[in-house]
Amino acid sequence: MKKICSQCQTEMIEDCAVNVQGGAYGITIRQKRKGIFNSVSAKPKASVCPNCGYVAFYIDEYREFSK
Numbered sequence: 341m342k343k344i345c346s347q348c349q350t351e352m353i354e355d356c357a358v359n360v361q362g363g364a365y366g367i368t369i370r371q372k373r374k375g376i377f378n379s380v381s382a383k384p385k386a387s388v389c390p391n392c393g394y395v396a397f398y399i400d401e402y403r404e405f406s407k
Contacts, residue, residue, distance in 0.1 A: 342354075343396065343398075345389035345391065345392065345396075346396070347392050347394045348389065348392045350389050350390065350391040350392070352388060352389050352390075352394075352396065353387065353388045353389075353390055354385070354387045356385060356386040356387065356388055357385070357386075358383070358384050358385060358386050358397065367383075367384060368382070368384075369381060369382050369383075369384055369399055371405050380401075380405055382399040382400070382402075382404070382405075384397045384398065384399050385397070385398055385399065385400065
């Protein structure tokens with residue numbers, strides 16, 4: 341599904357990597373659940389608008405967070 345910029349309605353460039361400058365590992369989105377070893381995590385990706393520069397973060401494994 342193509343992502344559309346919420347600022348200018350241009351089709352965004354998807355699947356861009358997200359890294360912290362100076363960090364070797366980037367960032368991770370994590371949800372802690374009850375129990376030992378019962379958590380879910382995902383690496384975020386970014387969409388970039390080639391028209392206005394707006395950036396939107398998303399994860400592909402979003403369904404895992406609703407369980």
